[in-house]
Amino acid sequence: MATDSHNPKHKSDCALAPSCDASVIDASLRAPLTVLITSALIWLLVAGTLSVVAAWQLHTPSFFNNCEYVTYGRIQPAQSSVFIYGWGFNAAFAVSLWLMARLSRGALPGCGVLLLGTVFWNVGVTVGVGGILAGFSTSLASLEMPGFATPLLWVAYALIAAWSFVVFRAGRSQQLFASQWYLFVALLAFPWIYAIAQIMLVFVPVRGTVQSVIQAWFAGNLFLLWFASIALAAIYYFLPKLLKKPVSSYYLASTGFWWLVVFGSWAGITRLIGGPVPAWVQTFGAAATFMLLVPLVIFVLNFLGSLAGNGALLKDSYPLRFITFGVFALLLVLLAWVFGAVHGFAAITQFTYFTAAEAQLGYYGFFTMVIFGALYAIVPRVFATAWANDALIGVHFVASAIGVTLVVGSLAIGGINQGLQLADASIAFTSVTSATLPYLFSASVGCVLIAIGQLAFAINFFWTLANASACCVSSVKQLLSAQPEATR
Amino acid sequence: MNRAPFLFLGIFLALALSFVGLVLTNQISYGAFLTHVDEGEGKAFPLQAPGLAAQGKLVYQDLGCVSCHTQQVRREGFGSDIGEKSRGWGERQSVARDYLRESRVLLGSQRIGPDLRNFAARKNADGTEHTASALYAYLYHPQAVVKTSNMPAYKYLFKTQPIIGQGSAKALKLPAAAGHEVVPTARAEALVAYLLSLKDTYAYPETKNVYTAPAAAKTQPAKESHK
Incomplete structure (x- = not known):
């Protein structure tokens, strides 16, 4: 962090100030981003296919049930692992690296180790998902990959995430913008929570329901401190950039940040409400979850405040549309967390499809939609070319927006209905199951729409990549070795 | 907020607080948590699962049964797991000690199928007990037993073989x-x-005097008699 004269007067201007070496930074990231985004998209297509299969199995149990490798109990955890560790992490690595490099104004000095880390990561996910389908699942939610795959992921993570710190150190910017706070908390939190969860649950299992506490602690933090933080970093960066104005009420952002980190890291255990864990754990979890109302209000002021009166810009900018969708999903998902900490509400919605709707809203409606928006803005800059086809972007947005709304809406309404019927013991369990079928069917249709959107995105990306490589490089080898002189 | 070292320190402290407060504190407080030795019965509860059942748990894990089935009975008044006008999924709520001997705790998070924590102690609708042969038939083809069941079939857990002599007693x-x-x-x-x-079904000291919502207070004596 050498001192330099680049410091803008206002913190929020940091993201706006044109950087003289932006093109150098982008060029230094071309090879790693090609590999990371390509891997992310391949995993996304796999996850999309698996989610259609799993959704279909829920209302048609005879679908794909002649063989144990494709039974719902294996497809569902495999889908979740592919989505989280395949798509989510690769995409988060790509976006966080680019954001950190741009905000710190540091170019990547080389990418050999980073590419090696990416290869390790993808091999680890492949082995892990193969292990789940072959019957080695740990049966721990969001940690289903078997113990023989996960140490590799941990090593790979270190090899990849370290480069965000390298570009930060290499940069010449002294200001820390809100995006960077969130990137740092994500990058520092994940190795910690993942190591604890793996060691205390898989390698040296702890006693009794301490396991459930750790599992809930991990799952909550994986969402809030990793996925939500990366997406928030992208929102804080792109929202002012795309709206061409600073973040509204930016002075509140640091309060929102600390509130989210300090209380959010306790909030995940709320899902154990009413479970066989000490009562104080449930109470602390509920109290910490109520505290999320503070960052919720601050996000409203920051994001909706910035968006207010700029609706016209949504027409022209696809990245802005995706990110705006994600902002609304974030506000809704935080609200759902808070409601989930209310005893009466939890007693009904716990163990129903409502929780699945909440997860889908958080992971797809919020994180994935924001990342899509970010990638639509990042790819043209990094590859110095426009998107190959605008119509495909439109298809992607419309299919995703309708698909997510359909899935989340039907699972949420179906889930509340299911919860109310479950609470009434005079309704037979099989009648409760039958009553969920129409909702599950419309959720399947939503999953198909989502998959269509993903396909449109993937086609467009590879098309753009082909255009870019046709004019810039003649071979993959040249692409991977392309390092601008200025960064050495 | 603009000095990286302070930011890192703050993040570290926040994570450490959550780790110590939730993970370590529970790990330490559960350390003093022991099985309950019942001198009358001469056994320590919860009982160790028999060998075949322990193997069966691995099958339960490998097929992902936890995706659809919880294994936790919630207290009276929270949902309708137990108590008056309930689904009768257990005789009492699940407590932490029930899971003390389990190397992997599978509480689950979805009730797409019914809760299974107390499955063996429950009765069928007609008052009969669950039997192995009825379970085989259900796993082989759920919809043949319960028409509206949405459980997938597990035909691959069965094999077809030529009948030799009298045939197998376990044959479906x-x-x-x-x-x-x-x-x-x-x-x-x-x-x-x-x-x-x-x-x-074993009543631990901590399951005997549990809080019951005032409205349901009159069922308290009935609960006590379960032991």
């Missing part, structure tokens, strides 16, 4: 090909043994 009552019978594999037998071992 199905119209199989002439001279053949459908019998459970070792995995199916283990899984069924596990399901039939799921029973939390």
